[in-house]
Amino acid sequence: MKLFKSAGPTETEPLCPPSSSRGLVVLASITLWLLVVGIGLSVLLGYENTPGVAAKPSASWPAESQIHLEQGRVTLVMLVHPQCPCSRASIGELALLMAQSQGRLKAYVLFLKPAGFSDDWEKTDLWQSAAGIPGVKPLVDYDGMEARRFHAKTSGQTVLYDAEGRLLFSGGITAARGHAGDNAGRSAIVSLVNAKVADKAETPVFGCPLFDENSDCRKPNHERNKN
Numbered sequence: 001m002k003l004f005k006s007a008g009p010t011e012t013e014p015l016c017p018p019s020s021s022r023g024l025v026v027l028a029s030i031t032l033w034l035l036v037v038g039i040g041l042s043v044l045l046g047y048e049n050t051p052g053v054a055a056k057p058s059a060s061w062p063a064e065s066q067i068h069l070e071q072g073r074v075t076l077v078m079l080v081h082p083q084c085p086c087s088r089a090s091i092g093e094l095a096l097l098m099a100q101s102q103g104r105l106k107a108y109v110l111f112l113k114p115a116g117f118s119d120d121w122e123k124t125d126l127w128q129s130a131a132g133i134p135g136v137k138p139l140v141d142y143d144g145m146e147a148r149r150f151h152a153k154t155s156g157q158t159v160l161y162d163a164e165g166r167l168l169f170s171g172g173i174t175a176a177r178g179h180a181g182d183n184a185g186r187s188a189i190v191s192l193v194n195a196k197v198a199d200k201a202e203t204p205v206f207g208c209p210l211f212d213e214n215s216d217c218r219k220p221n222h223e224r225n226k227n
Helices: 019-049 087-100 125-129 145-149 184-195
Strands: 074-080 105-113 136-142 156-159 167-171
Touching: 019 087, 074 087, 074 145, 074 184, 087 105, 087 184, 105 125, 105 145, 125 136, 136 145, 156 184, 167 184
Parallel strands: 074 105, 105 136
Antiparallel strands: 074 156, 156 167
């Protein structure tokens, strides 16, 4: 009787790679993926934690400003680019700040409107949010004239002056770009308003540039939507 041998791979048939080789391929793929994710997170965190250019405002209230100091109260001015997504956090922190200041503070939020832009270009959701905060008055800053008077360069820049027009604080009221939550700027202003002392008079400002003509924020809506 003729015996038949079981079929097996011939010399011309491809052999499956050893399991150890497959494991190395999977490990290499996972390592590469983790590396790409790590680089992306590093870039994102670097962007969020990089402050903008801080203002160097005058030690006394700018005489040419069209805003009037409040009698018997401190006055806060925040300079905002209406198209800056980072400034949503600044407006949110301002709402908390006003609630914690117990009516001792008058605040103005000045929304940049570059020359030649359409009517109501500055009336974004940021404007509506600011208008809804008790004690806060939003105003149009035509061509950034007031921002220049306060030497502001970054959206979210906040300055605080006492009733005699002396500078008390300059900086931002968020801890990072677009991040809400406890921060040194808000704490300092609340302390200055309620207790007349604070451990900080300056903080970094996180937001978009106010006057960078190449900034995506500065473009009209229809142009930004093309990208």
